[in-house]
Amino acid sequence: MKIMKQRYLFALLAGVGLLATGCSTEAPFKVNASLTAPYITDSENQKDDGQALSERLDDVLDAQIPTNKIKVVVDHYNVLLVGQVASNTDKATAETICKKWPSTQKIFNYLTVNAQPSLNMNSSITSDATKRISMQYDIEPT
Incomplete structure (x- = not known):
């Protein structure tokens, strides 16, 4: 035992x-x-994803709302819409398109309504948007 x-x-x-x-x-x-592949950081991947998403949304918004003057900025899958559209319907349509797009998280809609849209980066309405755009590495607001 x-x-x-x-x-x-x-x-x-x-x-x-x-x-x-x-x-x-x-x-x-x-x-x-x-x-192995070269080391790529998550922030680099996210930057590329943000640019691709921004370009896709720009293309879709141009096709769906042809008279728009919209600038789309994407940061961490949050979408910032800046510019002018011809009607409240166009403003709502732009936000709806962005909300329904896969991978978008929050939509910051700083679009203004004007019968003849033009992109004005210096208006008081877009001052918060301009500040956010200035934090983007590849965009220089004028």
């Missing part, structure tokens, strides 16, 4: 030892650097 307990204890300790040494190695996860 004593020998059985010793064998059981030895087998148990050997199993725990093998388990511990097998789990502590990172060997299966190490890959030669020449076989």
Whole structure:
């Protein structure tokens, strides 16, 4: 009986030892650097996604509301709409299009209604929008 307990204890300790040494190695996860892609940060990926989303929304809004003067800015999947449209219906349509687009999170609609739309970055209504645009790395508000 004593020998059985010793064998059981030895087998148990050997199993725990093998388990511990097998789990502590990172060997299966190490890959030669020449076989991997260059390191890309999440912020770079997100920047590219934001630019692509901005371009797609620009194209869709131009097609759906041809008389618009809208600038679309995307940051972390939040959409900022700045500019002018011809009617309240166009303003609501622009926001609805952006809300229904996959991956958009929040819509900041700073569109104003004017019968003859023109993009005016200096109006008091768009001062908050201009501040947000100025934080974009690739846009210089004038």
